[in-house]
Amino acid sequence: MIIGIDLGTTNSAAAVWKDGAATLIPNRLGQTLTPSAVSIDDDGTLLVGLAARERQASHPHATASAFKRYMGTRRTTRLGDRNYSAEELSALVLRSLKEDAEAFLGESVTEAVITVPAYFNDQQRKATHRAGELAGLRVERLINEPTAAALAYGIHNLEREARFFVFDLGGGTFDVSIVEIFEGIIEVRASTGDNQLGGEDFNELLIGLMRARFADAWKASERDDALYQKIREQAERARRDLTTAASATMRMIWKDEPYELEVQAAEFEAQAAPLIERLREPVLRALRDSDLRPEALSDIILIGGATRMPIVRRAVARMFGRFPNATVNPDEAVALGAAVQAGLKARDSALREVVVTDVCPYSLGVNISRQLPGGGFEHGLFSPILERNTVIPASRVHSFETIQDNQTEVLFGIYQGEARLVRDNVAIGETRVKVPRGPAGQQIQVRFSYDVSGLLEVDILVEKSGQRTSLVINDDHVGDEAAIAERRAALAALKTHPREDELNRAALARGEKCFENFLGDDRAIIDHLITQFQAVLDGQDPRAVDHARKDFHEALDRIEGERFL
Structure with a gap:
């Protein structure tokens, strides 16, 4: 079974293509959104989702959230007696979603389409892929969040040619994409954004x-x-x-x-x-890169919970001179679209054949040196080979030449980014190429081939010698089955909460948080409510516990206000 997963900064969700429609999968609490939070309880038990998020204020040093912002970095978070990388914390959220899906569907879930921000770079995408593998999933495809949202809006069912601008402002990232449908092909024309805005x-x-x-x-x-x-x-x-x-x-x-x-x-x-001003530049860049004017767009689609803010909606309306479309729940659109993509991968008969293409979110290229008019050299310049927003899969070749007489080798550093100097871009690999001695100006052909799974192949040909060098840009752990298996086993060994207990753990965590947040009579009432609820839990009568938990939440709602996701 294959499912679609929206791995979000604030909340995550899963959905499945079933009976001819995308259906959201409820978690063990009966909710369709699972907070992207992980916490270690006092007894060493690992909590994921709402139970973890409710402990954020009362146990900040034992709880992690918003870790999606650190995907692809070396930053770690200490919980309990060990450090967790962002991909390991994400893997715990993905594993929880996988278990919920298996309980809902009544069968094993082994594959997933996982969404990523359109502006995630190569390292961030590979970290997301590894997180899926650590969670025990075969990641069939990473799909950009705005592309998934377009699928949720039914773009794949359109018979006519149309262009959509997808404006995605989530909890931690901001993405925009221009998506076009024509002759059974859904093509992303441009993607850009800001990974530190949400x-x-x-x-x-x-x-x-x-x-x-x-x-x-x-x-x-x-x-x-x-x-x-x-x-x-x-x-x-x-x-x-x-x-x-x-x-x-x-x-x-x-x-x-x-x-x-x-x-x-x-x-x-x-x-x-x-912050509103920062939303403008990615919008303008996407329109420039796709060579489109706002009036050429069929619709402007809003996704991401932060787009509910009136100030954001007014800003979008001003940018485009018309009101945006928010007919699909902005928190659910990405997961639903991922489920549509999963259905396309599974070749479900209810979906007409549609090809979904994507683009390079960043330019890919190599470092070069350039001779200055005075005879010296400027080093560390970036020479793009695959420009950003090139439709993938794609293959491009550029010609370079040696700059010194009797040069015997060339070091090609491979970078991702848009800056003129490679030091300001992301280094993703390097390779040394031998060249025969001779005068400067020997030709070297460098070809970049990039596919929808994020795999970059670099082929280099030294024309004089005919020597070829090939390199597949991969991350240290990608494809290393032994390393993945070892890390997965370590995560699996962690003591996780019993499925049937999480509702009660989340309720008690909320009660303890409320006790800290109030004083006087309210605090006394909350203390009494917690004691009452714990007494019912001790009785171990499932029906009585269900009623008591409902009453407990309703009482806390009257004091604190309704819960939010």
Whole structure:
């Protein structure tokens, strides 16, 4: 069985193509969104999803979230007695989604189509691929999130030629893509974005406002991670409230003292102006790269939870001179589109034959040196071979030549990026090529071939000697089955929560968080509610536990406000 997975910064989701339609897969809590959070409980048990996210404020040093932003980097997070890379934390989320899918479908899930931001580079894509393998999945394809969203909007069913601009502002990343359908082919014309811009950055503005308001009171605690996580939770609530209200109030308890700040929508929007301005350049670049004017677009599609903010929707309307399309739930569109792609991979008879192409999100090239007019050389220049937004699979060849007499070898560094100097781009490989002695100017042909799975083949031909050198750009662990198996076994050995207990763990974690967040009579009531619920749990009557948990959440809703994902 193959499923589609949206591995998100804030939330993740899974879906399956079944009975002629894409269907979201509920998790073990009955919800379609699973928070991308991992936590280690006091007894060493690993929690994933809502139970983990509810511990973020109360146990900040034992909980990790928003780790998608660090995919493809060496950054690690310490939880319990070990360090986890971003791909390992992502693998735990993927494994949880896999288990939920197997419970829902009643069969083993072995394959997946996983979505990635369109602007993920080679290292980030390979890290995502490894995360899928560590979770026990064969990753059939990585598909760009905006492309998946276009599939969710039914672009694959259109008979006419059409062009869509997909505007994807999620929790941690911002992507835009121009997607075209013609003659049974869905082609991405351009993709670009900003991997460090998302809803979390808008939350940081609200965090900053509250920190500034209570700077004197919190001076001694300004570096305390627990304080930050408490403010962060209130900022997320306030940002969501400001989607529909003219003001929102951030309330919290710190060291037994209550703090409250009312934020006006106008004040928040003024603070957010620089972030809104950052949304413009990727939009303009995508239009330039595809050589299209806004009026040539059939529709503008919004995806990602952060696009619910009125300030973002107004900005998009101003950019394009018309209102965008938000008819599909922006939190669910990517997972649904991944399921459509999974159905296409499985050649489901309910889907008409459609070919989905993609593009290089970044330019790929080599380092070169150039002779200056005075006779010296400028080194470390970037020479693109495959330009960004080239439709893939693609193969391109460029000719280079030696720059010194009697030169015996050439070192080709292989880079990904858009900067003029290679030091400002991402190094993804290198190879040395022997050349026969002779005068400067010997010809060397370099061919780059890139496919939809992100595999880059480099073929180099030295014309004088006829010597050929081939290199497949791969990551240290990609294709290393022994390394993957060893790391998968280490993750599998971790003590994970029993499936039937997670609902109760999440409820208790929420209760403990609420106890910390309130004072006086409210705190006493919460303490009583926790004690009551624990007493029912001790009775081990499943039906009584279900009723008690429902009552427990309803009581907390009346005190805290409804839960959010």
